[in-house]
Amino acid sequence: MNLSIEQLGHSYGQMEVLRDITLDIPAGKIVCIVGPSGCGKSTLLRLIGGLEQATSGQIFQVGEPPQACLNPLTYVFQHFALLPWRTVEGNISVVLEDHKLSKAQVNDIITDVLTRTNLTDFRQALPKQLSGGMKQRVAIARALAVKPAVMLMDEPLSALDSQTRELLMDDLVHLWTKEPFTGVYVTHNLNEAVRLGHKIVVLSRRPGCIHKVVDIDIPLSERLAGNATLTEKQAYLWDLMRDEAMAAEGELIDG
Ligand SMILES: Nc1ncnc2c1ncn2[C@@H]1O[C@H](COP(=O)(O)OP(=O)(O)OP(=O)(O)O)[C@@H](O)[C@H]1O
Numbered sequence: 001m002n003l004s005i006e007q008l009g010h011s012y013g014q015m016e017v018l019r020d021i022t023l024d025i026p027a028g029k030i031v032c033i034v035g036p037s038g039c040g041k042s043t044l045l046r047l048i049g050g051l052e053q054a055t056s057g058q059i060f061q062v063g064e065p066p067q068a069c070l071n072p073l074t075y076v077f078q079h080f081a082l083l084p085w086r087t088v089e090g091n092i093s094v095v096l097e098d099h100k101l102s103k104a105q106v107n108d109i110i111t112d113v114l115t116r117t118n119l120t121d122f123r124q125a126l127p128k129q130l131s132g133g134m135k136q137r138v139a140i141a142r143a144l145a146v147k148p149a150v151m152l153m154d155e156p157l158s159a160l161d162s163q164t165r166e167l168l169m170d171d172l173v174h175l176w177t178k179e180p181f182t183g184v185y186v187t188h189n190l191n192e193a194v195r196l197g198h199k200i201v202v203l204s205r206r207p208g209c210i211h212k213v214v215d216i217d218i219p220l221s222e223r224l225a226g227n228a229t230l231t232e233k234q235a236y237l238w239d240l241m242r243d244e245a246m247a248a249e250g251e252l253i254d255g
Contacts, residue, residue, distance in 0.1 A: 001063045001072065001149040001182070002027050003048065008057035009207075010043055016207040017043050020057075023201060023210065025150065027063065030176065030183040030220075032193040035203030035211070036241065036248035041186040042154055044208070048184060049073050049152045061149070070099050071146035078155040080135040082127040088114070089123045092142045113141040116175060133164035137171065144175070153185045157192060166225075169195050173220045190237045194230045195223050202240050205248040212240050 003025035010018040017040040025031050025048075033041045046052045048059060050073065065072045074095075075081075082091050089110055096106050114120045117137045127135055136156060143151050157165040169192060175181070176196075187193055193200045197216060204211040216223075216233060223230055 001061055001065045003150060003182075003184075004060040004062050005048070006058050006060070008044070008047060008054050008059065010040065010047060010052070010055045018047075018054075019207040019209045021208070021210060023213075025182060025184055026199075027149075027182050028180040029198040030181075030185055030196050032185045032187060032197030032200045033203065034187060034190060034193050034200060034237065034241065035208055036205045036245040037188075038248055038251070039203045039206050039244075040208035041203060044203075045075075045152050045154050045184060045186050048150070049075060065149035066147055069147045069149055070096070072149040074143045074146050074148040074151055076136075076139050076143050076151060076153040076156045078159050080127075080132075080139045080159075082135055082138060084127050087124050087126055088119060088130075088138050088141075091127070091138055092145050095142055095146055109145050113144045116144065116178070117141040117171065131164070132160050133168055136160065136168060140171070140175070144181075149182060151181055151183045153183055155186055155188065158188065165189075165192070172196060173223070177219075177221045190234045190241075193237065194234045196220065200233075200237060202237060205244045205251070211244070 005021055005023040008018060008021040021044065033044060035041055047054045061072065083094065086094065092110050092113060093106055096109060114123055117140055119137055119141055122130065122134065157168050160168065185196055194216060200214045201210060202212045214233065214237060218229060
């Protein structure tokens with residue numbers, strides 16, 4: 001299933017946040033959204049996920065969701081959003097509860113996503129027993145459990161230290177390489193964008209418009225740290241963003 005976003009605009013009261021966003025999210029690809037603070041990246045993700053209704057424009061779901069999809073659009077949040085009183089297994093089963101699945105089916109899905117995210121040994125652990133990186137793996141496993149058509153990821157690695165971020169990026173690359181998923185990935189981090197994005201959408205400062213779309217053709221599994229093309233792309237993205245980011249910073253400081 002592809003998503004087709006057409007002339008999307010959004011305002012909060014008098015404040016225009018997004019303007020004229022037209023964008024395709026192709027099936028099986030990861031689209032990264034970058035841009036200065038406050039330019040509307042998270043708002044765009046919430047509009048795509050249907051958590052808020054856009055002021056103008058439309059979002060179309062084109063084609064069918066994958067077979068056995070339980071929920072076409074699912075989120076991975078920056079702060080994991082795990083239920084502290086439920087085990088890892090319980091945090092995943094919660095998203096399967098309303099789907100008329102047998103106990104055996106639920107068990108199979110949980111076993112599968114825990115295997116894919118290397119969490120099998122932590123099935124009965126509580127979130128408080130897990131590191132930040134492990135918690136985010138659980139959140140990713142929970143998202144995968146509903147076989148989403150599109151995974152919406154809002155700064156999923158930004159609460160983690162840099163080493164854990166590297167490990168989780170590798171995990172996401174492995175997951176995608178084994179079974180490509182469609183993702184929209186909001187980040188401030190241009191290194192994450194060039195490692196994970198097939199397409200990188202650079203938004204201008206608020207009201208966020210599409211400033212540039214940069215495609216990266218290198219397969220995800222070949223995007224190793226230090227790759228010269230990626231370093232170049234990252235520098236190019238920063239060139240595109242620097243002036244806008246400085247202006248946005250000034251706006252925040254000035255109120
Ligand atoms: N529910 C809301 N009501 C009013 N204003 C909001 C709401 N949500 C976001 N905003 C404002 O809309 C603007 C865009 O916010 P948004 O979080 O989408 O930007 P962002 O690009 O994701 O920001 P950041 O990079 O800092 O996370 C900001 O000025 C923010 O304060």
